[in-house]
Amino acid sequence: QLLVLFALAASIRGKHFLELGVRHGRSTLPLLWAAHLSGGHLTSVDTRDTEFACPAEFKASWSLLKQDTVEYLSGVDRSVRFDLVFVDDWHAYPHVKRELELLDPLVGPGSLILLHDTMHGHTEPFYNVDLTLDSGQWEGGGPYRAIAELPKHLWEFATLPWWHGLTILRKKYSKDFHTR
Secondary structure (H helix, E strand, C coil): CHHHHHHHHHHHCCCEEEEECCCCCCCHHHHHHHHHHCCCEEEEEECCCCCCCCCHHHHHHEEEEECCHHHHHHHCCCCCCCCEEEECCCCCHHHHHHHHHHHHHHCCCCCEEEEECCECCCCCCCECCCCCCCCCCCHHHHHHHHHHCCCCCCEEEEEECCCCCEEEEEECCCCCCCCC
């Protein structure tokens, strides 16, 4: 799905990209490349060090913050609007739900939020929603539960069933709820 990430990010032609969770940096390069092509900037946030080595030609287009994602999102100026957000950090339902709450005022109908690991496996639509897990990475139903609980009159989403599921989430435009 790295090509899909690049295609979605490049098609937006945005200026403000955000990656929550870096780990090995596999998703960082396609997002960074798209940000660079549009004259934008990618901010990557993770509590852990990454193995990703930023290519020299992209250094001006990238910032890495070693910080908790919820802390980071809590401190973002509410006038900021992210064009694309990739969420792939801690997958527990309460954590992802809080991230989505904090992202709500930071995205608009033209923005995309991409969430990784919303499914098990590679091609079958088998969502991660085990409500019996009360601790750990998939606590409380995982990221898919947080997405599924969003109000349908304000949000729309679709999930690509490869690479453990990549869900594309965005706000619906409505003059009653959101301005452009």
